[in-house]
Amino acid sequence: MFERPDVGERAILVHIDFTSHDESEDPDEFQELVSSAGVEAVAVVTGSRKQPSPRLFVGEGKLDEIRDAISAYEADVVLFNHALSPSQERNIEHELKCRVLDRTGVILDIFAQRARTHEGKLQVELAQLEHMSTRLVRGWTHLERQKGGIGLRGPGETQLETDRRLLRERIKSINKRLDKVRRQRDQGRRARKRADIPTVSLVGYTNAGKSTLFNRVTTSTVYAADQLFATLDPTLRRLELPDIGPVVMADTVGFIRHLPHKLVEAFRATLEESTEASLLLHVIDCHDDRRDDNIEQVESVLAEIGADEIPVLQVFNKIDLLEDFAPRVDRNEEGIPVRAWVSAVSGKGLDELFDAIVERLAEDVVHHFVLLGPTDGKLRALLHEAGSVLSETYRDTGDTVLEIRLQNRDWQQILSRAGANEDSLRLEQGPA
Numbered sequence: 001m002f003e004r005p006d007v008g009e010r011a012i013l014v015h016i017d018f019t020s021h022d023e024s025e026d027p028d029e030f031q032e033l034v035s036s037a038g039v040e041a042v043a044v045v046t047g048s049r050k051q052p053s054p055r056l057f058v059g060e061g062k063l064d065e066i067r068d069a070i071s072a073y074e075a076d077v078v079l080f081n082h083a084l085s086p087s088q089e090r091n092i093e094h095e096l097k098c099r100v101l102d103r104t105g106v107i108l109d110i111f112a113q114r115a116r117t118h119e120g121k122l123q124v125e126l127a128q129l130e131h132m133s134t135r136l137v138r139g140w141t142h143l144e145r146q147k148g149g150i151g152l153r154g155p156g157e158t159q160l161e162t163d164r165r166l167l168r169e170r171i172k173s174i175n176k177r178l179d180k181v182r183r184q185r186d187q188g189r190r191a192r193k194r195a196d197i198p199t200v201s202l203v204g205y206t207n208a209g210k211s212t213l214f215n216r217v218t219t220s221t222v223y224a225a226d227q228l229f230a231t232l233d234p235t236l237r238r239l240e241l242p243d244i245g246p247v248v249m250a251d252t253v254g255f256i257r258h259l260p261h262k263l264v265e266a267f268r269a270t271l272e273e274s275t276e277a278s279l280l281l282h283v284i285d286c287h288d289d290r291r292d293d294n295i296e297q298v299e300s301v302l303a304e305i306g307a308d309e310i311p312v313l314q315v316f317n318k319i320d321l322l323e324d325f326a327p328r329v330d331r332n333e334e335g336i337p338v339r340a341w342v343s344a345v346s347g348k349g350l351d352e353l354f355d356a357i358v359e360r361l362a363e364d365v366v367h368h369f370v371l372l373g374p375t376d377g378k379l380r381a382l383l384h385e386a387g388s389v390l391s392e393t394y395r396d397t398g399d400t401v402l403e404i405r406l407q408n409r410d411w412q413q414i415l416s417r418a419g420a421n422e423d424s425l426r427l428e429q430g431p432a
Contacts, residue, residue: 011039012069015081016058017048025103026290029256030081032207033103037110042073056095057088063095070098079106086135104131107256119181126174133167198361199248201274203302204283205294206254209317213283213344214251217354241354244361244407250277255301275307279360286316286341313360314339315353320346329356336360366408370425372400379418379425386410 011034015027027046034041047062056063057080066078077099078092084102093100101109108131111124202210218237235251252274274280280302284295302308319325320343327349330339337356342349372380380400383389388406395401404411415422 009039009077010042010073010075011077011079012066012073012075013041013044013079013081014058014066015044015046016052016062017046018052019048019050025081027081029290030079030103030106033106033110034079037106037113039077039079041079042075043069045069052082052088055088056091057082057084058092063092067096070096077101079103089135119178122174122178122181126171126178129167129171129174133164133171197246197248198244198278199250199276200279200281200357200361201250201252201277202281202283203252203274203298203307204254204281204315205285205288205298206256208254208283208285208288208294209344210254210283211251213281213315213317213342214249216344216347216350218249241358241361244358244365245410247361250274255298274302275305275310277307277310279357280307280310280312281315281357282312283315283317285318287318287321311360313337313356316341317344319343319348327352329353362407365405366411367405368403368411368425370402370404372402372425374398376400376418376420376425379414379420382414382418386414 013027013030013034015025015030027044031041031044045062045066047058047065049059053059058066069075070078075098078096078101080100080102082102083104084092084100089100089102108124108128112128202214204210214235214237218239237249239247239249241247282295282298284291288294299308302310316339319327319341325341327343328341329337329352330341332338337359340349340353340356342353344350380402383402383404383406386406388404388410389402390405391403393401393403406414411422
């Protein structure tokens with residue numbers, strides 16, 4: 001057996017195309033992942049097979065090629081752009097005498113570097129432990145079962161069993177703490193619902209520019225960089241929108257092609273911000289050649305977490321990278337905004353985006369002309385207090401016509417507080 005090095009900064013990347021698979025991983029995206037993890041890719045080994053080898057994933061010839069690359073470039077880690085089974089990972093390490101990580105392991109490493117909040121660190125640790133629990137029998141001799149023999153027989157727990165038990169206990173402890181976090185999040189969401197505050201959640205493929213857009217819209221300073229999974233922890237900000245009032249905007253973790261299911265499970269508490277949103281802003285890198293595929297991947301994850309029924313406004317970002325392209329808003333056959341073209345870096349199109357967000361959230365906004373008599377002073381005061389009066393016209397009879405615009409829920413609450421009847425107040429036309 002062999003002892004692993006403490007660090008692995010020089011990596012050999014392995015990407016195999018399988019003819020029996022309908023979907024394959026993107027080698028360019030994998031190099032971006034590796035770069036985001038802070039690892040230097042010194043060589044890329046590619047190949048094709050009909051299907052993976054059950055024992056070594058690749059063939060003997062390709063294994064020799066990887067071994068030669070390790071020796072030539074003095075690499076200390078081999079990264080596979082695929083999901084390896086625990087036995088395959090163990091067998092490859094035994095053959096290469098080198099540390100081996102699959103695609104999930106690389107993503108977990110990035111997540112571990114990016115987590116900043118207590119909740120984010122818990123979620124990353126949970127995903128790492130669940131991934132590690134199937135890979136305890138690896139390259140360290142101290143994890144092998146104790147050998148029998150004279151003087152060595154008798155009761156006792158093997159090191160491997162001890163590690164498994166400790167892992168189970170730690171996973172159970174983290175799940176309890178995450179349950180507490182989920183309850184706290186649920187309490188916050190219920191409070192926002194009681195206050196009728198809409199939530200706008202930013203979703204999208206990783207590195208589409210969500211955090212840059214979030215900072216532009218909310219004037220925040222969330223970490224944003226041109227790398228995959230630059231933002232991991234969710235961030236909530238409150239802002240005021242005309243005709244809508246207070247709105248909570250949420251920036252969430254980016255999605256990626258074939259996101260491991262365990263990661264989706266571990267980050268469910270974070271992703272639930274999207275499932276409870278009033279509107280999803282699906283941020284898309286319009287300059288990316290894989291734009292359509294990325295959209296499908298995001299929609300797939302949204303369906304997996306139960307957010308596919310929430311209204312969506314697509315935001316095609318990075319129009320500054322396109323030639324002669326002006327910001328605009330596309331509408332469907334019913335005239336509803338469905339797509340906004342913006343540049344979060346330059347700020348182009350943000351005004352149009354704001355208008356589209358307001359329009360989508362204002363589908364329940366009422367615009368009335370109401371006739372108030374001398375005895376309706378309380379209703380008039382409440383409408384002015386809510387800032388919903390657009391104009392006020394006085395008649396010779398002493399009556400007043402108010403032009404109002406506000407959320408229907410606020411309108412109903414004001415009517416209830418004033419003890420007024422809506423049918424007797426509304427006018428079919430403007431003031432005479």
